[in-house]
Amino acid sequence: MRFWLLFIPILPLWATWHQAQGLFTQPQAAAYCQELKTEGKEWRLPQIYELFRLKGDPAYPKDTSYWSANSVSGIQKSSAGGEVQTAADKDQMPAYAFYLQDGDISITPKSKKIHILCTDTQLKPQSERSFSKIDSGILDEDFDIVWQEKDKQTRELKLDYTEAAAYCEALDLHGLSWRLPTLEELFSLVEYRFIRPTLNKTFFTHTMQRYYWSATQHSKKQAYVVGFKLGSVATSSQSNRSYLRCVSEDIP
Numbered sequence: 001m002r003f004w005l006l007f008i009p010i011l012p013l014w015a016t017w018h019q020a021q022g023l024f025t026q027p028q029a030a031a032y033c034q035e036l037k038t039e040g041k042e043w044r045l046p047q048i049y050e051l052f053r054l055k056g057d058p059a060y061p062k063d064t065s066y067w068s069a070n071s072v073s074g075i076q077k078s079s080a081g082g083e084v085q086t087a088a089d090k091d092q093m094p095a096y097a098f099y100l101q102d103g104d105i106s107i108t109p110k111s112k113k114i115h116i117l118c119t120d121t122q123l124k125p126q127s128e129r130s131f132s133k134i135d136s137g138i139l140d141e142d143f144d145i146v147w148q149e150k151d152k153q154t155r156e157l158k159l160d161y162t163e164a165a166a167y168c169e170a171l172d173l174h175g176l177s178w179r180l181p182t183l184e185e186l187f188s189l190v191e192y193r194f195i196r197p198t199l200n201k202t203f204f205t206h207t208m209q210r211y212y213w214s215a216t217q218h219s220k221k222q223a224y225v226v227g228f229k230l231g232s233v234a235t236s237s238q239s240n241r242s243y244l245r246c247v248s249e250d251i252p
Contacts, residue, residue, distance in 0.1 A: 016120050017054075018043060023113035026095045029067040033118035043118040045069040048105065050119060051098040065097040065106065065114045072096075072107060072230060073195050105232060129188065131203045136174035136252055138203050143185050146176065147204070148246040155206035161223050161238035164213045168246035176248040183216035183224045183233070185247060190231040198231035211242045 020032055029045055036043040048068045054060065072093045097108040108114070130141035138147040148171070159167055164180060171178040189199045197207050211225035211234065218224055218235040225236045236242060 016041075018118040018120075019060075020116045020118065024067065024116050025113055026067050026071075026108075026110035027091070028113075029116040030069065032116060036118055041120040043120050044123065046117060046119045047123070048096055048098060050121070051100065051117070054100050054117075056101060060100045062101045063099070064101070065099050065104075065108075067114060067116050068096045068098050070096045070192065071110075073192060073198075107230060107232075129191070129200065131200065133203065134252060136176055137248070139251070140185075140188075140247075143188065144249070144251060145181075145185065146248045146251065147181075148173065148178065148248075150204075150206040150245060152206060155208060156243075158241040158243055159213075160241055161213055161236075164242070164244040165215065167244065171246055176250040178246040178248045180213055180215035180244065181247045183214040183226070186212060186214045186226045186245075187233055190226065190228070192231055195230055197228035199228055207245075208243050211236065213242050213244045 018033075018036060018038070020029075024032060033043045033045045045067060046069060048070050051066060051068055060066075072095070091110070093110075094107045095110050097106050097112075097114055098104070099106075132139045132141065134146070136146055137149045140147055157167075168178045168180050189204060191199055194201075197204075197209050199207060201207070207228055209227070209229040211227045214224045214226060216224045217238075221238055222235045223238050224233055225242050226233050
């Protein structure tokens with residue numbers, strides 16, 4: 001199972017890229033981009049969502065990974081159920097490496113040497129998501145959909161892909177029509193400020209840390225899943241069993 005991540009923000013069309021020669025650790029990659037001076041531009045190591053915009057670009061070789069500036073968060077779930085900052089040195093936390101051709105993201109030790117791209121665009125943080133609780137579920141104002149609200153009885157339900165799609169379509173809840181979310185909709189819930197799970201628990205309670213089905217197929221036998229332990233996305237055999245959370249376009 002290969003992991004990959006994506007973000008929704010669209011980058012300016014005038015973004016330019018610099019591909020360095022050689023292999024670098026992640027700290028070396030960040031320093032290289034910062035020290036790069038060409039035409040008076042300021043360069044930096046890109047975020048995951050910025051690299052994702054280049055996914056599938058034939059200008060970049062297959063099976064080649066590039067460093068992102070993103071590291072695994074140091075915020076973890078405590079034994080009491082709350083969130084606490086770990087004592088681990090931030091520099092020791094692994095980072096995310098990105099395969100441009102297939103969108104694969106791997107959590108990689110910063111000491112590993114891989115390729116880098118630098119960007120000269122101004123850094124824009126991930127946008128704040130807009131949710132609100134309503135009688136029929138969780139209103140997602142960015143996508144104009146309603147998310148199914150889970151409880152202790154439904155949170156651990158695991159089905160294969162076909163069963164999950166049928167479950168959502170047959171769901172009799174609040175008089176709405178339901179379906180599996182697209183990959184973009186499902187992944188938009190990921191917030192990298194947190195891990196275990198990587199999402200806003202104020203709204204999305206009873207969320208398991210492992211993989212959830214999206215409706216987006218990778219092939220006739222595989223579909224995409226999103227994991228909320230570290231905010232990863234993978235391709236999974238449709239015969240595997242994963243968690244699910246349905247959505248509806250019927251806005252009350």
